[in-house]
Amino acid sequence: MAQQWLDEQQQRTWRAWLTVSELVPRVLDAQLQRDAGLTHAAYVVLAMLSEAPGRSRRMSDLARRANQSQSRLSHTVARLEERGWVRRERAADDGRGNLAVLTDSGWDVVRSVAPGHVEAVRSAMFDPLTDEQTRALREALETVLDRLDPDHSLRVEHGDAVHDEG
Template identity: 80%
Template sequence: MADGWLDDEQQLAWRAWLTVSELVPRALDAQLQRDAGLSHAAYVVLAMLSESPTRSRRMSDLARRANQSQSRLSHTVARLEDRGWVRRERAADDGRGNLAVLTDAGYDVVLAVAPGHVQAVREAVFAPLTAEQTRALGDALEAIAAQVDPDRSLRVRHGADLAD
């Protein structure tokens, strides 16, 4: 095969990635719509706010963590505000930035919806995999992330770094 094309194994893996990257979010969105009447994008915003010790984040940070443009995040937050789950405030430290703040009602939504969402992730992603395949998937995804973001400037911190 010419150097400009993927070999057969790469082509199969790439096509599988394209399929999974479309179908998994669709399955998660369907579960959240069914169980809570909210989109996956809105749930991610609520979850990112719930993971902050202050239940708040600067809108710019939240957009990055939720993988949304500033404009899309603004619309998502507006819909969550309409439901009483989020409110916006001026940042107290500099008065220039805006914060999205998770309300008590919004936190209650996260607590109610999270177990079903975790189960949907488990079923869609991990149920068909062995423990070895799960580790291999994690290793493969970390290697890809390192290739496309070598200085780690585009990635959101995880694990012990989830706090502000």
């Protein structure tokens, strides 16, 4: 069977995707570093906690939602604890799991940083697109997601929060 290479359109699309998937996080990291001395990964942790009931999540759930390994999340949370923005607690329901809890100071950080972050997302991703292009991009990405995760077991559904990650 002969190797089937990407055609010209597929190759250009693939390379554009690779570049965008590298540059958008870099732009968002720069904005968050400038505005709050935060990495994008740390902001995602704060945002995921801010959206949770009681502003707390089990560490395992938080790792999945923040798309971080347990080890990386532990380091991220430790840095956020040092700043007084997150604290860890034992889970009250079973005493076995650990929770990450967003402190009042952490909540203040999310509220102050979210508007600039949303503007950076809008500027990087949506300002260059028409409404039709945005809809087409969403539909295309959802189609790829359905191929990669047909039973929705690998992805985390995100709400429509102001500081939600796109």
